[in-house]
Amino acid sequence: MAEDFPEDKYDFKPTPAQRSFAEQLLHAAGASYYFTNPVMGQKPPAGEDPKRDQYKTKADIVAFVKKSVADGAAAIQSKGEKGLTTEVVYFAHQKARVLDMAYGLIEHSGEHYGQLVVYYRLAGLVPPESRPKK
Numbered sequence: 001m002a003e004d005f006p007e008d009k010y011d012f013k014p015t016p017a018q019r020s021f022a023e024q025l026l027h028a029a030g031a032s033y034y035f036t037n038p039v040m041g042q043k044p045p046a047g048e049d050p051k052r053d054q055y056k057t058k059a060d061i062v063a064f065v066k067k068s069v070a071d072g073a074a075a076i077q078s079k080g081e082k083g084l085t086t087e088v089v090y091f092a093h094q095k096a097r098v099l100d101m102a103y104g105l106i107e108h109s110g111e112h113y114g115q116l117v118v119y120y121r122l123a124g125l126v127p128p129e130s131r132p133k134k
Contacts, residue, residue, distance in 0.1 A: 001025075001113075001116050001120075001127065001128060002025050002058075002061055002062045002065045002066075003062050004128050005021055005058075005116075005119075005120070005123075005125070006125075007057070007058035009021060009123050009125075010022040010058055010061070011052075012119060012122075012123055014118065014119065014122050020052070021116065021119045021123075022052055022055070022058075022061055023049070023052055024112055024115055024116055024119070025061050025064075025065055025116075026049055026050045026051075026052065026055060026061060026064065027048075027049045027050075027112065028065075028108070028109055028112040029050070029064050029065045029067075029068035029069075030045065030048070030049050030050045030064075030068070031048075031049075031105070031108055032068045032069070032071070032072045032105055032109075033045045033068070033071070034090065034105075035072060035075070035090075035101045035102065035104070035105040036068075036071045036072050036074075036075045038088045038089060038090040038101070039075040039076075039078075039079065039088055039098055039101065040075050040078070041088075044090065044091070050064065072102075072105065076098070076102055079098050083098060084097070084098045084099040084102070085097050085098070085099060086098055088101070117130075
């Protein structure tokens with residue numbers, strides 16, 4: 001979706017109070033580091049969302065989304081199948097199994113996918129997964 005959505009609509013918001021399409025992508029991609037960092041033995045990010053002014057173009061955002069997905073996959077792969085049941089500390093005094101954290105990340109991503117589908121429809125576009133297959 002990050003690659004498909006027109007760049008001239010990246011700052012589209014359904015209402016002024018909501019995140020823009022670009023901000024939705026940045027939030028979803030940035031949130032993955034609350035999983036990736038602890039799994040890799042690092043501290044979670046300090047801020048909640050990457051700021052739009054740090055990612056000025058569609059290409060910047062697409063690259064960040066792709067890196068986030070790749071980093072998450074690498075974190076899972078680094079643990080191996082047996083490592084998925086190990087516990088890691090993800091917030092002060094809170095532990096979770098790697099597998100449970102990964103599931104939470106997938107669920108969170110799904111929520112934002114659903115929101116982005118609405119952004120497509122409100123912008124008069126058909127989301128990629130809803131297009132007829134050739």
